[in-house]
Amino acid sequence: MSEGIDAITMPKWGLAMTEGMVAEWHMSSGDRYSRGDEIADIETAKITNALEATKPGLMRRIVVEPDEMVPVGALLAVAAEESVSDEAIDAFVTEFQSNFVPPGTEESSGPVFEHATLSDGRSVRYLRQGTTGGATIVLVHGFGGDLNSWMFNQPALAEQFDVVALDLPGHGGSSKDVGAGDVAAMSQAVAEFLEAIGVRAAHFVGHSLGGACALHLALTSPARVASATLVCPAGLGPDINMEFVAGYIDARRPRQLRPVLELLFHEPGLVSRDMIDDVLKFKRLDGVPEALATIAGAAFAGGRQSHVMTEKLGGLTVPAQAIWGLSDHIVPAPDEAAEFDGLTVHRLEETGHSVHMEAPSKVNALITEFITAASG
Amino acid sequence: MAKKSMRQAINEALASEMRRDPRVVIMGEDISGGMGAPGEDDAWGGPLGVTKGLMPEFGRGRVLDTPITESAFVGAAAGAAASGLRPVAELMFVDFMGVCFDQIFNQAAKFRYMFGGKAVTPLVIRTMFGAGLRAASQHSQCLYPIFTHIPGLKVVIPSSAYEAKGLLIQAIRDDDPVIFFEHKAMYDDEAEVPDEAYTIPFGEANITREGDNVTVVAFGRMVQLANQVADKLAKDGIECTVIDPRTTSPLDEDTILEEVEATGRLVIVDEASPRCNMATDISALVAQRAFGALKAPIRMVTPPHTPVPFAGDLEDLYIPKPEQIEAAIREIAA
Numbered sequence A: 001m002s003e004g005i006d007a008i009t010m011p012k013w014g015l016a017m018t019e020g021m022v023a024e025w026h027m028s029s030g031d032r033y034s035r036g037d038e039i040a041d042i043e044t045a046k047i048t049n050a051l052e053a054t055k056p057g058l059m060r061r062i063v064v065e066p067d068e069m070v071p072v073g074a075l076l077a078v079a080a081e082e083s084v085s086d087e088a089i090d091a092f093v094t095e096f097q098s099n100f101v102p103p104g105t106e107e108s109s110g111p112v113f114e115h116a117t118l119s120d121g122r123s124v125r126y127l128r129q130g131t132t133g134g135a136t137i138v139l140v141h142g143f144g145g146d147l148n149s150w151m152f153n154q155p156a157l158a159e160q161f162d163v164v165a166l167d168l169p170g171h172g173g174s175s176k177d178v179g180a181g182d183v184a185a186m187s188q189a190v191a192e193f194l195e196a197i198g199v200r201a202a203h204f205v206g207h208s209l210g211g212a213c214a215l216h217l218a219l220t221s222p223a224r225v226a227s228a229t230l231v232c233p234a235g236l237g238p239d240i241n242m243e244f245v246a247g248y249i250d251a252r253r254p255r256q257l258r259p260v261l262e263l264l265f266h267e268p269g270l271v272s273r274d275m276i277d278d279v280l281k282f283k284r285l286d287g288v289p290e291a292l293a294t295i296a297g298a299a300f301a302g303g304r305q306s307h308v309m310t311e312k313l314g315g316l317t318v319p320a321q322a323i324w325g326l327s328d329h330i331v332p333a334p335d336e337a338a339e340f341d342g343l344t345v346h347r348l349e350e351t352g353h354s355v356h357m358e359a360p361s362k363v364n365a366l367i368t369e370f371i372t373a374a375s376g
Numbered sequence B: 001m002a003k004k005s006m007r008q009a010i011n012e013a014l015a016s017e018m019r020r021d022p023r024v025v026i027m028g029e030d031i032s033g034g035m036g037a038p039g040e041d042d043a044w045g046g047p048l049g050v051t052k053g054l055m056p057e058f059g060r061g062r063v064l065d066t067p068i069t070e071s072a073f074v075g076a077a078a079g080a081a082a083s084g085l086r087p088v089a090e091l092m093f094v095d096f097m098g099v100c101f102d103q104i105f106n107q108a109a110k111f112r113y114m115f116g117g118k119a120v121t122p123l124v125i126r127t128m129f130g131a132g133l134r135a136a137s138q139h140s141q142c143l144y145p146i147f148t149h150i151p152g153l154k155v156v157i158p159s160s161a162y163e164a165k166g167l168l169i170q171a172i173r174d175d176d177p178v179i180f181f182e183h184k185a186m187y188d189d190e191a192e193v194p195d196e197a198y199t200i201p202f203g204e205a206n207i208t209r210e211g212d213n214v215t216v217v218a219f220g221r222m223v224q225l226a227n228q229v230a231d232k233l234a235k236d237g238i239e240c241t242v243i244d245p246r247t248t249s250p251l252d253e254d255t256i257l258e259e260v261e262a263t264g265r266l267v268i269v270d271e272a273s274p275r276c277n278m279a280t281d282i283s284a285l286v287a288q289r290a291f292g293a294l295k296a297p298i299r300m301v302t303p304p305h306t307p308v309p310f311a312g313d314l315e316d317l318y319i320p321k322p323e324q325i326e327a328a329i330r331e332i333a334a
Helices: A086-099 A154-158 A183-196 A209-220 A242-250 A254-262 A273-284 A288-299 A310-315 A360-375 B006-020 B054-058 B070-082 B094-108 B144-148 B161-173 B221-235 B253-263 B278-289 B312-318 B322-333
Strands: A005-009 A019-025 A038-043 A048-052 A057-062 A069-071 A075-080 A114-117 A123-130 A136-140 A162-166 A202-207 A225-231 A320-325 A343-348 B003-005 B024-028 B063-065 B086-093 B124-129 B154-156 B178-183 B190-192 B206-209 B214-218 B240-244 B247-249 B266-269 B299-301
Touching (some): A123 A154, A154 A162, A154 A360, A183 A209, A183 A288, A202 A360, B006 B054, B006 B161, B094 B124, B124 B161, B144 B178, B161 B178, B161 B190, B214 B221, B214 B253, B240 B253, B266 B322
Parallel strands (some): A225 A320, A320 A343
Antiparallel strands (some): A019 A069, A114 A123, B003 B190, B154 B247, B206 B240
């Protein structure tokens, strides 16, 4: 690759993604951008989301027109400073295109999921990506989610860390037996899972119910928790939007589920038909309706969170931060005045409950900086 | 999730229910192959290999090769269902149902009613249907309208490998007789199919495309064609809703009526012969209950009223094609 020229390529969001298209360019040739600026909207079969700049640059050449389906890794645009000539960019594009080999289709047929077995025989599906020798991060999703909800985070974090994303019991490809289904039982399963794969301590990143699990483990088993990043976490107040929880459990058809899933985002347009179909397919699996009902009954009994740990924060002995979307419609962001002992709270504008999907580069940067500081 | 063929999806559904419930047995002609003969075991796995591997796992006691006597083994399956087993009988081609109509129409379909609701008949009859494989007029019919006509039967027509697995598991767990239609040209069609067991409820239509201009109702393999056409027309600004009813009995009338009320335009695509088929049935439903919402005549895309031809060119002409669906939609979309 040529000096000073950056290739902007089709990202790979989730293991199943093999191709995507630019739905809309947010900049044109000659525009200067900073890290985190939205370069384009990318549409895949599963989701439409913004491609954000990972470093500052100057847009020089748009290579792919909107609505053209291209494979993962294909050249979308070229960025370079003014000092680089147009001829050099021409040469770069020609060279890139002649060397580019689209990823094989074998990847789409068999994602490299692994399974661990807990002491009671339950199976936990997980995906491990990243750098051996790097600090280990464990990603814990929320109610109704699965490890794919980290599709915008895990690959980016894996560039520097050893990143394990798991499916909680009752979710994704894990066993559907959730036991008591409360925060303590789910946390226990996460702890046993780490034991099973030989991870003694890790940096936890937990979303929503997974955030409550991370916090619970930080308080009760601090030796396992190097740091905790709580993304729109449960466990820090009684409020929970039962319209979401009940709607998620009850919806049987796309039209019923769409408004429920839209509650997860600031920008409801992010909910695609494929995302809806995936959730409906998950809910049809044997044991899932019972698992979700058990968790909802245990963790959100009577329409309020059953496991609130705010009073115990003083006992935190590990570094912890929270990241909240200000338009969180599920677990409302605490107001500016609220203070939590030992917990730094970042509030991100124009993002909802799935802040890690809506502003991935900001969230990934917060996680990276925090973990780097905590490990230092 | 891995991509699997419809053949594999159906095999997984049978295997997972046989593991889950010892009362589930399967029976039919050559579903394993070679029973009672000194040749190779499990030589066939059914005419298209759908049941291969089940006999080695579950044994001859639960995987029964039957004589070529549909009247006998379908009757036996109905009786077994009424007395405690949950049989899945494979009737190689739906065209052969004629010889066992009494067992199905007068016996299996009526047990619950005739015994005052005290009897259940958890019987599934899997059968191949549809044109396109040059199998001529006695091996290519659709015939699901005939079964839809009979109260007491449930009638299922999966439109993909994913749908096939979930609907077949649902059928096996259902306490009423279910006729399960597998399009013979779809066994190699692939979709993402979970390894785990899952169920798709009967009587809940699947809306495979959402659009405001025209509602298209299609069945079985025709759903794939309707989806292709909808995707093509969307680029020209004609947005279609495509409904796959999944089951013709029970029929999700509410979804069809709601969608027609929203678009005011209806095209029905049915591979069955055009008289008294699902297209005429749904036309009647909409004419009776949503006439006021219609902005254009209802259009039906069906084959002609003739036996399925053997000559390849004629068979191709016979089967509804995407161009016909597109023309019907364009005609009423304006």
